[in-house]
Amino acid sequence: MRFQQRLEQGKFTLTCEIAPPKGTDAAERIAEAEILKGRVDAVAVTDGKGSVMAMSASALAHLLQDRGWETLLYLSCRDRSRMALQAELLGAAALGIRNLVVVTGDYASLGDHPQTKPVFDLDSVQLLIALRGMREGKDMMGNPLQGRPDFFVGATVSPVPGSEAALDLQLMKMEKKIAAGARFFQTQPIFDLGRFERFLKRASGLGAPLLAGVMPLKSASMARFVNKNMPGMAVPETMIDELSQATDRVQVAVNLCARILREVKNLCPGAHLIPAGWERRIPAILDAAQL
Amino acid sequence: MIELETRSSQDICSKIGREGRVFFIGCSGRKGLCSPGGESRLQKLRGELQALGVRFTGTVVWDELCTKGLDELSLLGQFRQAGQADLFLVLSCEAGVQAVAAAAGKKTEAALRTLSAPGLEGIWGEEGLCRLCGSCLLDLSGGLCPLYFCPKGLLNGPCQGASRGRCEVDSHNPCGWERVYERLKARGELGILGGYAEPRDYSKMLPLFRLRSQLAAEGKEG
Numbered sequence: 001m002r003f004q005q006r007l008e009q010g011k012f013t014l015t016c017e018i019a020p021p022k023g024t025d026a027a028e029r030i031a032e033a034e035i036l037k038g039r040v041d042a043v044a045v046t047d048g049k050g051s052v053m054a055m056s057a058s059a060l061a062h063l064l065q066d067r068g069w070e071t072l073l074y075l076s077c078r079d080r081s082r083m084a085l086q087a088e089l090l091g092a093a094a095l096g097i098r099n100l101v102v103v104t105g106d107y108a109s110l111g112d113h114p115q116t117k118p119v120f121d122l123d124s125v126q127l128l129i130a131l132r133g134m135r136e137g138k139d140m141m142g143n144p145l146q147g148r149p150d151f152f153v154g155a156t157v158s159p160v161p162g163s164e165a166a167l168d169l170q171l172m173k174m175e176k177k178i179a180a181g182a183r184f185f186q187t188q189p190i191f192d193l194g195r196f197e198r199f200l201k202r203a204s205g206l207g208a209p210l211l212a213g214v215m216p217l218k219s220a221s222m223a224r225f226v227n228k229n230m231p232g233m234a235v236p237e238t239m240i241d242e243l244s245q246a247t248d249r250v251q252v253a254v255n256l257c258a259r260i261l262r263e264v265k266n267l268c269p270g271a272h273l274i275p276a277g278w279e280r281r282i283p284a285i286l287d288a289a290q291l
Numbered sequence: 292m293i294e295l296e297t298r299s300s301q302d303i304c305s306k307i308g309r310e311g312r313v314f315f316i317g318c319s320g321r322k323g324l325c326s327p328g329g330e331s332r333l334q335k336l337r338g339e340l341q342a343l344g345v346r347f348t349g350t351v352v353w354d355e356l357c358t359k360g361l362d363e364l365s366l367l368g369q370f371r372q373a374g375q376a377d378l379f380l381v382l383s384c385e386a387g388v389q390a391v392a393a394a395a396g397k398k399t400e401a402a403l404r405t406l407s408a409p410g411l412e413g414i415w416g417e418e419g420l421c422r423l424c425g426s427c428l429l430d431l432s433g434g435l436c437p438l439y440f441c442p443k444g445l446l447n448g449p450c451q452g453a454s455r456g457r458c459e460v461d462s463h464n465p466c467g468w469e470r471v472y473e474r475l476k477a478r479g480e481l482g483i484l485g486g487y488a489e490p491r492d493y494s495k496m497l498p499l500f501r502l503r504s505q506l507a508a509e510g511k512e513g
Contacts, residue, residue, distance in 0.1 A: 078443075082490060104450045107442055107460045118443065125447040126490045140490070158451035165472045166453060172484050173448035180487075188451060231454035 003042040003070055003099055004152040006270075007184055007209050013270035014040040014291065015072060015186075015211060016282060018064070020055035026063050032279040033064055039286050044072035044101065044186075044272065048079060051111025058088065062095045072154070073097045078105030081121040086130065086139055093149030100151040101186060102127045124155055125173070128180035155182040157210075158232035159199035160192060171202055178208050186272045188232040189215035191239060193263050200267055211270035216257040216278045216285060220244035254281060258288030265291070293325035293384050293408040296425070297332065298401070300339035303380070306430060307400050309344040311377030315402075316367075316391060318356035318383035327383045327403060336382065336402060348372045356387035364394035384408070385421035385429070385436070392434020398480060399434045401427045406495065425495030431486050433474040440467025446488035 006013040016036055021029055033043055043064060047057040061071040073092055080088060092100070108118040122130065130140050137148045155177040158170050174185065190196045190212050203210065217223045220243040223235040239256060246252035264271050275282055307313065315337055319329030330352045337347060349372030353359060367373045378398045381388045385405040392399040406425045422438040428446060429436060438444045442460040449468035452459030458466050475481050 104443060104445065106452065109460055120443045120445070121493075122490050123443075123445045123447050125487065129487075130490075156451065161451065161453065162455050163469070165469050165476075166449070166456070166466070168481070169449050169468055169472055169484070170451070172481075175485070176447055176487065231452050231459055 003072065006041055010269060012265055012291075013211065014273065014286075015042050015044045015270070016040045016273040017046055017275065018043045018060070018279075019046045019049055020057055020060040022052070022054045024055070026055065026060055029060060030063065030067060033067070033069060035280060036282060037068075039283055039291075040273065042070040042072055042099065045074060047074040047076040047103070048105065048111070049074075051078065051106045051108050051113070053111070053113055058092045058095060058097065061092070061097050065096055070099070071097060072099040072101055074101045074103060075127070076103050076105030077120055077122050077124060077127060078108060078118055079116075081119055082130065082140055085122060085127060086134065089131065089134060089149050089151075090145070090147075093151065094147070098152055099154070100131075101154045101156065102131070102182075103156055125176045125180050128153065128155065128177060128182055132181045152183060153181055154184040154186060154211075156187065157185045157203070158188045159190065159203070159212075160188070160195045160234055161232045162234075167199065167202075171206075174203065174208075175206060178206055182208060184209045184211065184270075186211045187213045188230075189213040189226075189274055190260065190264060191217070191226075191233065191235045193260070193267075195234065197267065209269040211272040212264040212268045213274055214257065214261050214264060214271050215274040215276050216253055216281065217243060218253050218276070218278060219249060222276075250281075254284050255288055257285045261285065261289040261291065265289075292323070294406040295325065295327055295384060296404040296406055297328070297336070298404060300336060300343055303336075303400065303402060304340060304343045304345055307345065307378055307380065309346070312346045312348050312375060313340075313378050313380050314348050314370075314373045314376035315350040315380045316356070316382065317350065317352035318381075318387050319352055319354050320383075321355050325384055325408075327387075333382050348375045356381070356383045357390055359390065364390055365396075367391075367395055368397075385423075385427055388427070388429055389421070389434055389436065392429060396478060398430070398478070398483075400430045404495075424491055426492050428488055431483060431488050433471045433478075433480070433483070435467060435471050435474065437467065437471075440464075440470065444491075446491070448484065 018029055018033055045057045045061040057073055061073045064071050102124050104124050108116045134149050137145050157174045161167055161170050185208055220240050223240045226233050227235050317329055317333035318327045320327045379391055379395050380400050380402050381391050382402040388401045404425050404427055405421050405423055407423050424438055437446055449466055453466035456465055456469050458464045475483055
């Protein structure tokens with residue numbers, strides 16, 4: 001409840017992404033989360049991110065909740081029919097998971113099982129509408145439910161998608177998601193604050209609180225990789241220069257991420273940390289950002 | 292034979308409304324291949340729609356709409372009756388609807404649903420083929436089929452995977468939703484994108500199996 005309450009009270013809210021393990025042993029992920037205790041408000045468990053097969057998100061979220069965490073559960077439309085999506089939602093609600101982030105999901109050919117059948121029976125807007133019906137006690141066909149799932153539901157948006165057309169489309173879809181019941185948004189990682197502010201000028205009027213994505217750039221080569229391969233992410237050249245000229249690369253990278261985090265804090269009601277392998281350095285980043 | 296289903300006049304009317312004026316384009320099809328209904332079905336449907344308050348500027352019926360070149364179709368606007376219309380209603384399989392939508396520069400609505408086309412997915416292959424979903428969405432997407440241009444088949448707008456206007460699945464292909472956007476923007480119809488598309492009815496896709504089993508039962512296959 002803390003996550004929803006903080007957002008609704010307008011307090012700066014921090015979440016951190018945790019990816020389920022490939023295998024049955026979740027000890028390492030639980031240990032990584034342990035380091036974040038007291039530093040972030042909730043952990044967000046991803047669902048087959050990058051189309052890489054891993055443990056089910058609801059299982060890891062359940063294990064984390066057993067250890068006192070509040071979780072956000074990601075739910076992707078890629079792998080499940082409307083029946084499986086609804087079944088997953090009922091199961092997650094029964095396990096006490098309160099917060100949800102619905103996403104379309106990366107395409108299957110981009111991951112480690114490229115031969116799989118991508119499902120995409122519903123899109124994220126349709127899933128939000130289905131959720132609204134379930135909260136009112138009905139499945140998608142109007143059949144009554146015994147016990148209603150009542151999630152605090154969020155969605156995602158790409159604030160710097162690369163062109164005016166793409167930005168208009170993102171905002172159009174964001175509006176549809178809000179109308180369909182999305183109550184908060186997480187964004188792709190932000191690097192270019194100027195372009196992010198242009199997005200915020202148009203998005204803030206829509207009324208749903210945003211958690212800006214913040215991801216550490218561990219090196220100049222990672223920053224170049226992001227620019228070349230990651231849709232909707234643009235690292236300014238000045239940041240790449242800063243990283244390539246660093247003598248203490250790790251310290252410069254930590255400070256750079258902390259700086260983005262501080263600037264984001266002035267613009268948004270929350271931030272969503274994406275550690276990208278630097279789970280154990282998140283406390284240092286938060287220290288540097290004085291958070 | 293291409294299997295086509297006529298939409299009810301109430302269904303069409305609820306989509307196109309009574310405000311704008313409609314030019315109705317029919318297709319008489321091709322013998323042995325499809326029967327979209329031609330002049331007689333067009334006039335019957337026009338009568339029903341008029342009774343519901345829909346106003347028409349005129350009608351035209353062609354043979355094999357899907358084989359008409361884009362040049363020929365783009366002359367549509369030169370016809371006074373077509374030029375006065377706010378919307379083109381098209382009585383043909385989806386290939387014909389896509390052809391008109393690509394050439395016409397106006398909002399286009401399908402009067403038929405294309406259910407199956409064993410061995411054939413429409414002759415007009417300029418922009419994309421019909422996926423035979425049986426619940427045509429061309430009206431919500433500027434006449435470009437989201438099932439064809441979007442690998443995820445998203446019906447309510449793009450995902451977040453496009454990069455520099457290119458699809459995340461194959462960078463040789465443009466993001467289809469950005470193409471829809473550009474087409475609707477040129478027509479001043481971006482508001483269409485705000486509409487909500489319901490989940491697809493996959494049971495509509497069953498007729499193909501039904502046809503197969505019918506053929507097998509009649510001993511014409513296998």
